[in-house]
Amino acid sequence: MKIFIIDDDHLSIFLSRNMLAIEDATLDIKTFLSGAEALEVLFASDEDNIPEVMFVDLNMPIMDGWGLLDALSPLEYRLREKCSIYILTSSLDTSDTDRLQNYPFVSGLIHKPIKSEDIELIFSFQRSQSKSLVL
Amino acid sequence: MKPDQALFDFEKMVIHSLDIIGSIDLNGYIRYVSDISEDILGYQSSEMIDHHYSDFLHPDDLLDTEQTVRTFYDTPEKTSFENRYIHKEGHIVPIRWYGVWSEDNTLYCVGRDMTKQRKSQSRLEESEQRYRVLFDNNPDVVFIENKEGLVTEANQQLVKSLRVSEAQLINCPASSFLPPDMAAVNERYLQQALMGNSLRFEFEFEINGETRIYDTIKYPVIVKDEVVCVQTIAKEITSLVHSYNTIKRQAKRLSNIFESITNAFFTLDKEWKFSYINCEAERLLAIERAFYIGENAWQKFPIEENGVFYRHYHHAVATGKAVQFEAYYSGTDVWLDVRAFPSEEGISVYFDDITEKVKARQELEKLSLVASKTTNGVIITNRARRIEWVNEGFTRLTGYRLEEVRGQIPSDFLHGQKTDKKAFEVVKDKMEGGEPVSFEILNYRKNGEELWLSVQVNPTYDGNGGILGFVTVQTDITDRVNSQQELEKLSLVASSTDNGVIITDACGLTEWVNEGFTKTTGYTLSEIAGRKPGELLQGEETEEATVSMMREKLKLGVHFNAMLINYKKSGEKFWVSMDITPVYDTVGTVRQFIAILKDITFRKEAETSLLKMTQDLYAKNSDQQQFTYLVSHNLRAPVANAMGLANLLTKLDKNSELYDKSLSVLNQSILQLDTVLKDINTILTIRDSNGNMDQEQVSINAVLEQVLSSLQEPFQKCGGEFVNRLEEGISVKANKAYVYSIFYNFLSNAIKYRSEERALVVRVKSFGNTSKGTLISFSDNGSGFDMKKANNNIFKLYKRFHVDKKGRGIGLYLVKSHLEAMGGHVEVTSKIGFGTRFLIYLPKI
Structure with missing residues (x-):
């Protein structure tokens, strides 16, 4: 399973990557320090290289999570078929949750730190190919 | 009888005879003459005896007498002749002689004084001759018929008239030369004349296709109570009758003319008697002419005696000149236009009913009186708007007199440079369409002064609804307009003296500014007059967008408000709020703009400071939000990491490399947390200070x-x-x-x-x-x-x-x-x- 983690915080990436690896050591995890870097890779990849799951932090320099979501909006349909996007943020701000209503292709929002239960739930959804909002 | 007796008797007879008895010898000497000679010739017989007869004879008769005497000397018969002797007193005495020559060569003769006979005979002859001449040369036809009805005499006129010879007439009945119907008429009157009556009748007959009319008199010639013949005198009156007929016809024609002329007409003779009245006159005077013809006018119209008509007619007759006048006739309550023409026969009078006209004129006169006395100007024009009349008020208002402007179109000389001609064209169209219009317009007096007028134009119509002309009433409203304009300006000024007021023309060129403007901007009227306000007032910091918006709105001619930066004369910048209102004329064209300027620098400053406060507040608020964000995100991020790492550590082998690494990361996270807390402290310190x-x-x-x-x-x-x-x-x-x-x-x-x-x-x-x-x-x-x-x-x-x-x-x-x-x-x-x-x-x- 291919997974993208987009986060400007090294510590947070270290944590997320190891938490995911504990659950499934076979995962193909790629990390990006800004939305722009991730987009570059996404647009360059063929269908097969599109990740099944993408974790996106909101607060980043250059292109933050919102900017990334805006850039992905035109691709909404293709993404929804192929890729589940999860927002992974340390923010507890409820305005972020409200703002996410504008991006229906986002599968869910997870507050940092990511926990084993979150990962398990995501994987089980992923396996059953069904999608629903995870909270 | 005894011879003596016989001689005696003879002597006596000779002595007493009234005739001269005498004897003359062959040589012509008088042998004997009776004494009567003294009575007849004035000579005693003794004075005559032995004298030659020729001594007493009229010299003219000498030759005749000698010849006669010689002639009958040879004949035995008694001869009678006449000659003339000269009386002793010189006068002529005609004597008729009977004589006979005897064998003794003595002429015995008896002479009778013929003076008396001769006198009566010559009288008779003269009268006969006179009659004859009268008869023959009478211009009238004269003829005489005897009891048998035969023409015994006919004069030359008859012969001439009938163109026949006298022989054809004499001893013929009248019927032979008269046409049968006339012959019968003649016969009938002849019979009556024979019964002793004089008759007069008209006789008409045709001769050579020509009708002749004769006024004929037949009268009997009576001798000793007995009608011996009938004389007829016929006077030809054909031409008379013709001329009479002509006159009658002409009179009739004239009468027809008089009747047919629409004017009422009558004639009066020298005695003021009606000789003719036509039916229109009958109608107008409400009379029946039959009762007026031949009657004296003043007796028939007693109220008019010495009245207007009376005076005019008498004047006409007295001067022999025609008169024309208008007068009121109370009898039928009409006004009459009368023309009277005097002539030898009297006076002919034509008249018309002009009641309507007079009333209209009186009405007009009244109006005209009003029009001329009113202070308003009044113009009466024809339908082409050319002036027919103006009143004194017009002259007072404009300075133009009627003589100067008659026939002109008012607008041609009243309008001037500033007159709103476009507006006038609009009302002119309405006017010519027959609509009454009123409008206010700037005109110019003759001397060039401006004159504001309120003008009211009403069309006048003829009977068929066509426009006859226009009546224009002008009221001077110059003062009102001026004061109104001033008032408009003043009212604006008064409403806010501190506000600047600019009045511009339609092009935006300044016409007027108030003192408030000068107070606000420092520019005086003379500095800005004729210029666009923006030229002076706008400057470096004036927003171009606002200026172009203003231009657009001015073009649209709508009211608008604009706030912009302007510059005073001193160069000082100030904020101004401009209320710009277009002023329209009556036809909807923008005439002027009024701009009211309010210095809103203070407000703008307050606004700016308010804005700043708002910005500050917003900044604080946004700081607050950022602070929340800081707490929720940046403060929580290291905390979350720490929590996650702590959790991860529990799942790792304590001896693994990852465990050490994770522990180091956890340490970093906590340091990070410390840094954030320090930052928060810094920020809060700045904020509080x-x-x-x-x-x-x-x-x-x-x-x-x-x-x-x-x-x-x-x-x-x-x-x-x-x-x-x-x-x-x-x-x-x-x-x-x-x-x-x-x-x-x-x-x-x-x-x-x-x-x-x-x-x-x-x-x-x-x-x-x-x-x-x-x-x-x-x-x-x-x-x-x-x-x-x-x-x-x-x-x-x-x-x-x-x-x-x-x-x-x-x-x-x-x-x-x-x-x-x-x-x-x-x-x-x-x-x-x-x-x-x-x-x-x-x-x-």
Whole structure:
């Protein structure tokens, strides 16, 4: 399973990557320090290289999570078929949750730190190919 | 009988005979003459005896007598002849002789004095002759018929008239030359005349196709009570009858003419008697002419005696000149236009009913009286609007007299330069369409003065509804218009004396400004008159967008308000609110604009300060939000990491490399948490000090030196160059720590984000130390950033724009916070690959 983690915080990436690896050591995890870097890779990849799951932090320099979501909006349909996007943020701000209503292709929002239960739930959804909002 | 007796008797007879008895010898000597000779010839017989007869004879008769005597000498018969003797007293005495020659050659003769006979005979002859002449030469036809009805005599006129010979008439009945019907008429009258009656009748007959008419008289010639014949005298009256008929016809024709003329007509003879009245006169005077013809007019119309008609007619007759006059006839309540023509026969009078006309005229006169006395101007024009009449009021108003303007079109000479001709065209069209119109218009007097008039034009119509002309009434409203215009201006001024008022024409050129304008802007009317206000008032900082909006609105001719920066004459900038209202004329064209200017600098300043307060509040609020964000995101991020790592550690083998690594990361997270907490402390400190931090005179150069020395190591390490273009001794009143922080952050950023491609150069420059504040730029030639991507987040807390460089995203936030705390602000411009330039402004407090 291919997974993208987009986060400007090294510590947070270290944590997320190891938490995911504990659950499934076979995962193909790629990390990006800004939305722009991730987009570059996404647009360059063929269908097969599109990740099944993408974790996106909101607060980043250059292109933050919102900017990334805006850039992905035109691709909404293709993404929804192929890729589940999860927002992974340390923010507890409820305005972020409200703002996410504008991006229906986002599968869910997870507050940092990511926990084993979150990962398990995501994987089980992923396996059953069904999608629903995870909270 | 005895011979003696016989002789005696003979002697006696001779003596007493009234005739002369005498005897003459053969030689002509008188032998005997009776004594009667004395009575007849004046001579005694003795005076005559032995004298030759010729001594007593009229000399003219000598030859005749001698011849006669000789002639009958040879005949035995008695001869009678006549000759004339001269009386002793000289007069002629005719004597008729009977004589006989005897054998003794003696002529015995008896002579009778024929004086008496001769006299009566010659009288008779004369009368006969006279009659004859009268008869023959009478211009009338005369003929005589005997009892048998035969014509015994006919005069030459008859012969001539009938063109027959006398022989054809004499002893013929009248029927032989008269046409049968006339012959019968003649016969009938003849019989009556024979019975002793005189008769007169008209006789008409045709001769050679010509009808002749004769006035004929037949009368009997009576001798001794017995009608012996009948004389007829016929006077031809054909031409008379013809002329009479002609006269009658002409009279009839004249009468027809008189009857047919629509004028009423009558004639009066010399005695003022009606000789003719036509039916129109009958109608107008309400009379029946049969009762008036032949009657004296003044007896028939007693009320008119010595009245108007009476005077005029008498005047006409007296002078022999025609008269014309208008008069009222009370009898039938009419006004009459009368023309009377005197002639030899009397006077002919024509008259017309002009009651309507007179009434109309009286009406007009009344109106005209009103029109002429009114102070309003009144113009009466024909349908082509050409003047027929104007009143005195018109002359008073305009200065033009009727004689000058008759036949002209009023607008041609009353309108002038400023007259709204377009508006007039509109009303003119209405007017010519027969609509009554009223309008106000600027006219010009003859002397060129402006004259505002309220004009009312009413069409007048003929009987068929066609326009006859126009009646125009003008009222001088110059004062009203002037005062109204003044009032309009004044009212505007009065409404707010402090407000400036500009009145411009339709093109926007200033016509008038009030004192408020001068007070506000410093410009007087004479300075701005004829110019566009914008030329003087607008300046450098006037917003072009507002000006073009104003232009658009002016073009549209709508009311609008605009707020813009204007400049007073002194150059001082001020905010003005302009209310601009177009003024329309009656036909909807913009005539003027009125602009009311309000100096709203104070309001604008208040607004600005309000805006600033709002901005401050917003800033505080946004600080608050950022602070929340800081807490919720940046403070929580290391906490979350720490929590996650703590959790991860429980799942790891304590002896694994990952365990140690995770522990180290956990340590970092906690350090991070500490840093954030320190930041929060810094921020809160700045915030709390807002507006009441310690301020002192800070030398920018001194602060920069401190900054350079504290960053000396990294700056020198990267080979940086510092270019100082600050004014000598430039200082600001500020918090020294903040100023230090600002330049420290700038310089450390410059070092951190320097370009790898070139040596770092940092320039600091001041832009004058104005009365308002100090402007300083800080620029580097570093890597720069994408201003578009950075959006306006560059000065926000924890916003970072470089992934490859370490940074917390707090430096520029602090710069901004410090400056704002001191009442200043910061702006940035940057270009990737070229560098970044910060511009800070510190106010003078």
